[in-house]
Amino acid sequence: MGRIWENIEQIIQSKYQLKEDEWVQVSVSKRGTIHVTVVSDSDIKRADIKNLLEEELVKRQDSYQIGFINIYSTEQAEELHIEKIRKNDDYLSWSDALYADNIARENKMETQVISFYSYKGGVGRTIALIETAYNLADAGKRVLLLDLDVEAPSLHNIFYDKVNDEINGVKYGIIEYLYRKVVQGSEDARINDIFCSLQLKNVSGEIFVMPALKFMNKDYVYQIERLQTQQIQEKDVFSEIFTYVQKELNVDIILIDTRAGFNQWESFSLLTLSNQVIFIAYPNNENIEGLNMAMQLMQNIGKKRYAVAMSKVVASEEGVKRARNLFEELNVAQKI
Known part of the structure; x- marks a missing residue:
């Protein structure tokens, strides 16, 4: 298993076939709460996203909690200045390390x-x-x-x-x-x-x-x-x-x-x-x-x-x- 937020993003992206100007972002707080933001013009229901999250958490048998689920149209996202936050692949939390599959990550600094x-x-x-x-x-x-x-x-x-x-x-x-x-x-x-x-x-x-x-x-x-x-x-x-x-x-x-x-x-x-x-x-x-x-x-x-x-x-x-x-x-x- 990979990082939980990456897995959920991939599942939602695949399930709803999000277009080029549509996107999904999943974040995990330091207290283990999963938040989801979806920007799409498709008819996506919060209840469906919640069910998807619950199914994924059952598979992992983890003690994560489901937080906010926000769904916007592309027009709403533009009006509200909602943008996808860039994630840095070098960042790792303890929850990431749980399912990291022993992939070596080197520090890029010479010092x-x-x-x-x-x-x-x-x-x-x-x-x-x-x-x-x-x-x-x-x-x-x-x-x-x-x-x-x-x-x-x-x-x-x-x-x-x-x-x-x-x-x-x-x-x-x-x-x-x-x-x-x-x-x-x-x-x-x-x-x-x-x-x-x-x-x-x-x-x-x-x-x-x-x-x-x-x-x-x-x-x-x-x-x-x-x-x-x-x-x-x-x-x-x-x-x-x-x-x-x-x-x-x-x-x-x-x-x-x-x-x-x-x-x-x-x-x-x-x-x-x-x-x-x-x-x-x-x-x-x-x-x-x-x-x-x-x-x-x-x-x-x-x-x-x-x-x-x-x-x-x-x-x-x-x-x-x-x-x-x-x-x-x-x-x-x-x-x-």
Whole structure:
């Protein structure tokens, strides 16, 4: 099975033989609600589309819900300025990964992009990210830290002095930049306003920080509610950002601090933006269960470059034994 929205679009297109100026678009919200828009001069009934959706969902045995079903004539669509939204094939959600048939999708960027992910919070993911960045900088690499843990961001606080420096700090964070570009369609948003250098001493490399925000306020909460990751990818915003930091800052590696759990921002980081993932997990069954599912879905889309690091493992024979058993459950080869 392919992506559910693609399958339904193909079924409706074939069933009603839509003409060149007619179209159908199916979208799936982050909560698993399927919305359908059809523009056609044929006599298409909402009830028929609903029945078609119900039949398809029964075949898949999935827990999707049916949302709005809008049907317009071509004349109505023109009057109301209703247009088909361009989908980017590089965008992948967790629902896409469920039925991706192990088709490999390569990140097109030359720069290495690595996401740090944990199924649960509080396992030391952000600390591991920062320590990795410092070690890379110490080895002469130029590293960008990108905070996409948008619902619980932390890099703006960890590096408060640098982020808020009057001369070299940021003017605003990545979320406001995305909001301006994607929602408002602004041409004034500038990439060089959303990052700063940590200006480390005694290392041969350099670390840049691109925080989610400069400081927490109501505007930030409003902006993340309005942003949809699929819209961001359709406008190819991150391709522009990554190209900029690669050319202008000579960045070698981008490290992304992702949101925990299964959600649109986390799937966007892991499945769309990254070409490698570091899984951070506390050694218990709850974390292992979540990581197993995440790794399975990544394998479905051909992403097999990942590693697992256990945090808070007790340095004892019992701790090592427990960690080894959990790695076996993950079916990941690991030296302990």
